[in-house]
Amino acid sequence: MQADGATRSLVLNGATLGAGSCGDVAAFLGSECVAQEHLEGVGATASLAATCQNLLRTLGWQKGPHRIIAVTGPGSFTGLRASLALADGLAFGFGATLHGVTTGQCFRSNPAWENSICVTQARRNRIYVEFQDGRFWAGAPDDLALPEGSCVIGNGASLLQDAGLRRIDVAQPDIALIFKAGSRIPASGPLQPLYIDAPEARPPAQGLRPAPLP
Known part of the structure; x- marks a missing residue:
C-alpha cells in the first residue's frame, strides 16, 4: 500500500470531540486518503491513541507518518488537549513534521x-x-x-x-479539507490549542492531597 516517494500523512481532528460530538483520524498516502476512522461516543477521546496505533499497524507504517496535520481549534477543551498532545508525541517519536490548522483555514481551503x-x-x-x-x-x-x-x-x-x-450550511470541515489546509501550512513546533474560553479547571473541593510520606 506504500508507494515509493509518497508522503505519509496522519490527519487528526479532535476539535469536535466531546459530549454528543465526534472526530476523525485519517491517513493519506500522497494526496489519497487510504484509511479513515470516525470516532464518536463517550469514550471517543480516550480511544484516540489506540485508534491511531491500529490504523498505522493496519497500513504497515512501522516508521510512522512523515507529517502530522491536526486541527488546533477552536473547539472542545478535552478533544483539543487529547488530539494535540497525541500529535506532538507522535511527531517527536517518529520524527514527523507538525502542521496545525484552524477550523477557518480548513473551510477556506x-x-x-x-x-x-x-x-x-x-x-x-x-x-x-x-x-x-x-x-x-x-x-x-x-x-x-x-x-x-x-x-x-x-x-x-x-x-x-x-x-x-x-x-x-456546513458545520465542520471534512477530512479532505483538513488535509488540504495542512498541506499548505509550513511545519511548526509543538501545537497549541486555540480555545474560545479559558478552560474551567478548578482545584479539588477538599484541597490537594498531602505529599506521600518518605
Missing part, C-alpha cells in the same frame, strides 16, 4: 469558500469568529456587525440573525 468567515458556537450563548485575514473575535451573536453579503460558515453561523448574510 475550498476555493468556493475562500472568503468565508468561520463562526464557532461557544458556551454561554457566545460565538468565536475567525475572519479571512486571521483576526479573531468573541462575544454575543447580537454584538457582531458584519457587512451585508458577508459569507459565514461553521456551527455557529445559524446563531446570527442578520438577514443580509450569506450562510453556508
Whole structure:
C-alpha cells in the first residue's frame, strides 16, 4: 500500500470531540486518503491513541507518518488537549513534521469558500469568529456587525440573525479539507490549542492531597 516517494500523512481532528460530538483520524498516502476512522461516543477521546496505533499497524507504517496535520481549534477543551498532545508525541517519536490548522483555514481551503468567515458556537450563548485575514473575535451573536453579503460558515453561523448574510450550511470541515489546509501550512513546533474560553479547571473541593510520606 506504500508507494515509493509518497508522503505519509496522519490527519487528526479532535476539535469536535466531546459530549454528543465526534472526530476523525485519517491517513493519506500522497494526496489519497487510504484509511479513515470516525470516532464518536463517550469514550471517543480516550480511544484516540489506540485508534491511531491500529490504523498505522493496519497500513504497515512501522516508521510512522512523515507529517502530522491536526486541527488546533477552536473547539472542545478535552478533544483539543487529547488530539494535540497525541500529535506532538507522535511527531517527536517518529520524527514527523507538525502542521496545525484552524477550523477557518480548513473551510477556506475550498476555493468556493475562500472568503468565508468561520463562526464557532461557544458556551454561554457566545460565538468565536475567525475572519479571512486571521483576526479573531468573541462575544454575543447580537454584538457582531458584519457587512451585508458577508459569507459565514461553521456551527455557529445559524446563531446570527442578520438577514443580509450569506450562510453556508456546513458545520465542520471534512477530512479532505483538513488535509488540504495542512498541506499548505509550513511545519511548526509543538501545537497549541486555540480555545474560545479559558478552560474551567478548578482545584479539588477538599484541597490537594498531602505529599506521600518518605
